[in-house]
Amino acid sequence: MRDFSGEIAAFRQDRLSELTDARQRAALQLCCGIELSSALSxxxxxxxALLKRLERAIERERLRGVNRHWSYDLNRHIALKQVRDRLKGVFPNQPARLSLRPRRIRSKRNAAPVGAAS
Known part of the structure; x- marks a missing residue:
């Protein structure tokens, strides 16, 4: 008799990967107007450039969540992050989060000394 447990596990894994792929495609198309297959190729x-655009979409979604906006969707947020991670596979040596704008570096001259009263 055949052992179906391996086939069942493979079927479940395929179904899960198809579901994840569909979620990512929908989130990317709705939020950014980008087709996932064209972005991957x-x-x-x-x-x-698409990654930077996606970072901004994720940031906007995060702000909606922080502000408890009625249009915030946790599943969309997760799907956008998964797409970002998937596209980041093209650039494995890039930092985890692309910088949209340069961060300001505080100079030691302008910093107030510790314990100083203002």
Missing amino acids: AEPASTL
């Missing part, structure tokens, strides 16, 4: 320069 794009050249590196355009993929980097």
Whole structure:
């Protein structure tokens, strides 16, 4: 008699990966107007631009969640982050979060000394 447990596990894994892929495609299309298959097959320069656009969409979604906006959707937020991680596979040596704007570095001259009264 055949052992179906391996086939069942493979079927469940395939179904889960299809569901995850569909979620990511829908979130990317709705939030950014980008087709996932074209984003995955794009050249590196355009993929980097798409990643920056996706970072901004994730940031907007995060702000909706923080502000408890009625249109916030946790599943959309998760799907966008999964798409970002999937696209980041093209650039494994990039930092985890792309910088949308340079961070300000505080100079030691302008910093107030510890214990100083203002």
